[in-house]
Amino acid sequence: MSNLSKPIPPAGGPNALEVDIRAKTFRGADGEDVRAIEAIAFSVAPASFATLIGPSGCGKTTTLRIILGLDREFSGSLKLPDSGGRVAAVFQEPRLLPWRTVDDNVRLVLSDEEADGDLDDLFEILGLAEMRSRYPAELSLGLARRVALARAFAIRPSLMVLDEPFVSLDEQTATRLRALLTNVWSARPTTAVMVTHNLREAVELSDRIIFLTERPARVRGVYEIDKPRAERDSRWREATLTSIAKRYSGIL
Amino acid sequence: MSNLSKPIPPAGGPNALEVDIRAKTFRGADGEDVRAIEAIAFSVAPASFATLIGPSGCGKTTTLRIILGLDREFSGSLKLPDSGGRVAAVFQEPRLLPWRTVDDNVRLVLSDEEADGDLDDLFEILGLAEMRSRYPAELSLGLARRVALARAFAIRPSLMVLDEPFVSLDEQTATRLRALLTNVWSARPTTAVMVTHNLREAVELSDRIIFLTERPARVRGVYEIDKPRAERDSRWREATLTSIAKRYSGIL
Amino acid sequence: MADDRQSGTAGRALMPASGAGVLPSVGPRLVTVVSLAGLLAIWWVAAILADSRVLPTPPQVAEAFWRDAATGELFFHLAMTLMRVVAAFVLAMVIGSVIGICLGMNREANRFFDPWLILFLNIPALVIIVLAYIWFGLNEAAAIGAIAVNKIPNVVVTLREGARTLDRDLEEMARVYRFSAMKTLRHVVLPQLQPYFAAASRTGISLIWKIALVVELLGRSNGVGFQINLYFQLFDVASILAYTLAFVAVMLTIEFFLVQPFEAHSTRWRPKRARG
Amino acid sequence: MADDRQSGTAGRALMPASGAGVLPSVGPRLVTVVSLAGLLAIWWVAAILADSRVLPTPPQVAEAFWRDAATGELFFHLAMTLMRVVAAFVLAMVIGSVIGICLGMNREANRFFDPWLILFLNIPALVIIVLAYIWFGLNEAAAIGAIAVNKIPNVVVTLREGARTLDRDLEEMARVYRFSAMKTLRHVVLPQLQPYFAAASRTGISLIWKIALVVELLGRSNGVGFQINLYFQLFDVASILAYTLAFVAVMLTIEFFLVQPFEAHSTRWRPKRARG
């Protein structure tokens, strides 16, 4: 896992990620329409980190799916940072291949040249060293989620999309993994979009937080964070949390 | 959903839940043994609420599976509060029947007499009123988890088993649902075992918190909470959290 | 390079995902008609090119069809065969599914009965049919039983594979919530087996029909198999095809007006395939 | 009432979940042997009770077996049939799977070709075989081709059902991570289709063998089908059974020494069934 050990020149696509969803409606199995998104427009500057926060079921995952190109039936437009670049995604569920071992699940996302690379460091830091020859059915949910993170961290993407990456983990592990993400990301800044329900996490990691309303989702407000990550100590964090809570009632 | 609307005499089994797992080893697909549990012994008094907290992958879900009678290949013994009674379980994943609507998924767990009961209140309070005729594939993860909670709350169990019930929900919804759980539970106290990674949640809900070690799991310590739930204000909570954090390093 | 994916207008987004595609304006019925017409055209051209008694043209087959349809003979034989096919199909599906699901869910039983299954899978139809006729007489019951016995092992194998892949998580959920055996079967097990039932019945009905032909050939005095054999002796391929296509027409009708609507209904819960 | 579930000793917990069961001390091989012996016993008793030329006893069949085995005749015919079965099986599985997976993944193509599929499913084996022989001559290629054409629609139907249930989540994961088509097929699609392949091949090999018998009857001068029909004309059931069982023995050997170990290996990732 070379991008963990040696410093790499800043990466990420040359352009901003520009999302402009003007409407997204699902046709339900019962024939009724479900309006998921009313209007979500935001942009993420090259090599910066944005977080989406919104009530459960408001349309966050739908937005990420549109960004990932998994859903093209919406009205609006989308500009990716780098159309040829790779994308690292952590889905809301682990989405591992049940018939491949942990090791293979991670290795499969590598390109052919990288496939024989050394992943020991990565597995070690994620606490998966012992699990490499296991199958997903033998993992606890927290372990499986970590494998999904390993998969995203194993490649060098130009865009990262993370849907609640640190959920279902104990506080200690989550903290360690957030630190890992910060490291990986600082070593090679990539345009990143994350969804979380954890405002603390958002404040710690992001450059920009986008608050969404209830379904059908609209952008409720955008909170910019200019403070360099290194300087975000716990006092600053509490102050920021309070200021956000004041501005967007009901978030905390 | 009668147990939401009118007060019901205290329920739960007549006996304490007594768990005494002396060893639990999995045989992995690669033929190697995985020791999941070294020794977990605890008891939950009739109609009291216990919480298990431990690092990711330490054996919490395994313990719950043993309590639920889903895994009998362990050494040790188990005493249920009421062998004839019903059990309400929230698994770590939603485990909904994909081919049944939300409404049917909940209704199916009811006994034949209750099957036609009025579930409107329950769905309303869980924010699922609009979703009743949807299929699970059309739900967001948070919505699906709420359906799993609805299922557990729809019956009158003598034992409740909850595996991270409030994860993947926004803070507001989670708070509402914790309040709901407290209400349901107070109206008809049931022996309950919950797993969570959220110490705040544990402190708010439990009578007893059992801390587990890394895999293979042992009981690291047990923290008793005597304060009545009504008196647990935020000052008391912060104090308790600090005292726990002092006693069990690395928990917060 | 920036990638600008402009995804149409609001109107597009309101279209159901399943309706869009290569032929968005063509209705499903029309596609079927075009498909059948294409098949007919291919056959016609091939028949004209081959110019052989062995591959008659559509009009020749139509003529053979009308000849036997006018006397009502064709419908009589078709009805007899359909009766046998339906009876044997119901028997085979019910018995085969029960056995298959049990074997799939029980490793020990499966280990014990697996050799029996392989034996019955591989006994030639001829042997079963002849033995059935010899033991039970040249009658309808023997005929239908023989067809069913031929098909049962196939149903068992398919449903057994299905039962092996049953979702453990859902089974556990049903157990914890004390679902009765009936409830578990109806709401948990059978819906998971739907694709296996679909495969077993589609391949099943065609296999049963083929075996019915042999059964009728060997010892029945009516039915499509009886007629086909008669025309085979005369090498009258047009008539053979007329009877075959009459049966195929019945199957197509059942498929389009019964099976497909039913299937669409029972699988409406499935997430639609992504078409990014 | 308290429920005290005492779950054995530590030794028990170390036992692999799959090994425990009703017959924990009996090895799987032994179960198979007992199973076959049971089958033999039932047959023997039935034959003695029936006391008929039509249901010979095991020794009578063994005698018929040795008679034709001693001259090498039986092995020659068996080898010929096996050759045809294997060739047709490979052809049918490859072609059928490709078509089936494509149809299962593409709604439009499926809508168009569905009627064709139903047609080909229901064309009697006899018709296909005769047409193949007439057009391509009575040679090995025509025989094998005719068998394969008979089987292909069944494979298509089974794999199509499988492809329809492919996991959308995994497919999306593969797309996002830019899996190549080959990688997706090999690591994402095919493992999900394993049970459908298993069903299609198990029912497939037996169907192919049955069709091979008809093909050999209609136009080959060797093979088990040829022999079985000869003995049918003499009503020599013992010899018919001798040939049948020789084939079944080959199938059992393949099943136990090739298919099952392979299957156990390729499905070792599956969570074991709960046995609470």
Added chain:
Amino acid sequence: ARDIAKIRVGVLKFGTVNWELDAMKRAGLDEKAGVDVEIVPFAGENASAVALQAGSVDMIVSDWLWVSRMRAEGADFTFVPYSTSVGSLMIQGDSEVEDLGDLKGKTIGVAGGPLDKNWLLIQALAKKDNGLDLSAENYIVYGAPPLLAEKARQGELDAVLNFWHYAARLEAEGFRTLVSGSDAAMKLGTSGPVASIGWVFGDAFARNNEAAIAGFLAADKATKDVLASSDEAWEALKPLMKAGDEKTFVKLRDRYREGIPARSGTAEAKDTEKLYEILAKIGGEKLVGPAKTLSPGTYYDDGKNG
């Protein structure tokens, strides 16, 4: 050595034709007649017909009715009589049935299906002599010949119309003939037994391989002469015949000998035409096809008989 003509003959492996060809090869009679006969065995009745049309064999054994029908539809097959042995309606030895009239209300098995020539003739005879419509007033079971023979043994059938060697085997087991196909034909007006089955081959093949056909027919005649007179020749055929016991063996041999046609094809043609008319009347277009009369050229004309 001169080029020896070759001919491939498709036969039923356990059929009577195979016995004859085996005897021919055994005695080297084919080579003596200047032809090399290759026996191509098949397991089913229809297989040889498929083989002939697919061009995989040059000659098979079939009946003239089929040949006539095929010619009417444009095929060029032609026919040389091989045997007058035909199917017989058999009843159990101790059966009370004395003539066709007694069959009323019985269960009758018929091999060969509703369009079988003998079955049509016997039905016509029953109607004419006994005023009985066999198929209307009886329970008729059509089925595979070996199965029907077995069913007759089991007693499930009161009478069975089966091909001659099944009939011969049943006869050896104590069955008796109620009426045979050629009996029926003669009672309906033919002057002698008509060979209903014969060698069938294409006109084109005959034209291009005149020597082969001539040689083959000569060898066939020589073989028949041997089998008609020599019992030793039959001993050699025993394993092929699978007779089971001596009685059956003798029956099969005797019935075979009876079936050797005494008349030449051309001599039979007149009777055949008459028979065709009778059959066309009772079997209708279903049986004979569109042609109202025997197709010209059905009987092979080697051009020597003038």
